[in-house]
Amino acid sequence: MSLRLVFILSLVVLHPGPATAEYRIAMIGTGDVGSALGPVFAAQGHTVVYGSRNPDRDKVRELVARTGNGASAASQRDAARDADIVVLAVPPLLVEDITSNLGDLDGKIVIDPTNPMTLVDGRFERAIDFDTSNTEIIQQAAPGSRVVKAFSTISWQTMVDPSLAGGPVSVPLAGDDAAAKATVAGLIEAMGIEAIDVGEARDARYVEALLLLWINNRFSDRPAFDYHLRRL
Numbered sequence: 001m002s003l004r005l006v007f008i009l010s011l012v013v014l015h016p017g018p019a020t021a022e023y024r025i026a027m028i029g030t031g032d033v034g035s036a037l038g039p040v041f042a043a044q045g046h047t048v049v050y051g052s053r054n055p056d057r058d059k060v061r062e063l064v065a066r067t068g069n070g071a072s073a074a075s076q077r078d079a080a081r082d083a084d085i086v087v088l089a090v091p092p093l094l095v096e097d098i099t100s101n102l103g104d105l106d107g108k109i110v111i112d113p114t115n116p117m118t119l120v121d122g123r124f125e126r127a128i129d130f131d132t133s134n135t136e137i138i139q140q141a142a143p144g145s146r147v148v149k150a151f152s153t154i155s156w157q158t159m160v161d162p163s164l165a166g167g168p169v170s171v172p173l174a175g176d177d178a179a180a181k182a183t184v185a186g187l188i189e190a191m192g193i194e195a196i197d198v199g200e201a202r203d204a205r206y207v208e209a210l211l212l213l214w215i216n217n218r219f220s221d222r223p224a225f226d227y228h229l230r231r232l
């Protein structure tokens, strides 16, 4: 093997495709998380298409203009159709219905940032059984897709500006497809955030529980705290 070939191969190994590839990303939902991640991904060179129940309203038009890099908006289903990656930035208790209405998601990476919790008697509780997770619910609703839990542990403000964390900040990833997790890790690392693979889709149950641990202290007399898993 020539030295030149060895050099080229070493570049491929050291710089795997996902971090540098440009993707078409369907951002389903134009709320706090969708409006935060859309412009961030566009700034990385990806093409963002927002999936909205009302893509023609002024707020969505402004978001599309602010996002740039060829961004657009469409219905949720139309946005997902040609996307490589679909982000479900939607109300956490609607993920099953919304996923089922997105059409064929076979082969697509689906990013699940949702936290399935609900307020019960002034206290936040898990809104689904402990023997499942939203990630698993989404995976079952779209069996051919490649679901990755990501972003559920940081605020939309930190997604836009990771320095708000005051130090290294990380995002745990859970999902059954290793290549999909590597692609999502590439997007996250390009944001200046550490990605930490914490396991399979079922491990998302524990990722989802982290916010519950945090939020009930945040809104009580007990001490508020932040948490950022840190790679050793």
Ligand SMILES: NC(=O)c1ccc[n+]([C@@H]2O[C@H](COP(=O)([O-])OP(=O)(O)OC[C@H]3O[C@@H](n4cnc5c(N)ncnc54)[C@H](OP(=O)(O)O)[C@@H]3O)[C@@H](O)[C@H]2O)c1
Pocket: 028, 029, 030, 031, 032, 033, 034, 051, 052, 053, 054, 088, 089, 090, 091, 092, 094, 098, 113, 114, 115, 116, 151, 152, 153, 154, 155, 156, 157
């Ligand atoms: N806020 C955070 O800092 C944060 C951080 C990490 C994770 N999360 C999680 O990320 C997800 C999104 O959070 P968010 O704060 O962005 O929520 P949000 O501001 O309420 O936005 C959710 C978006 O989903 C769409 N939507 C609302 N109702 C819908 C319905 N009935 N059917 C279909 N689409 C609907 C809407 O977009 P259109 O009006 O354009 O359709 C809406 O703007 C949640 O599951 C949350 O747990 C939030």
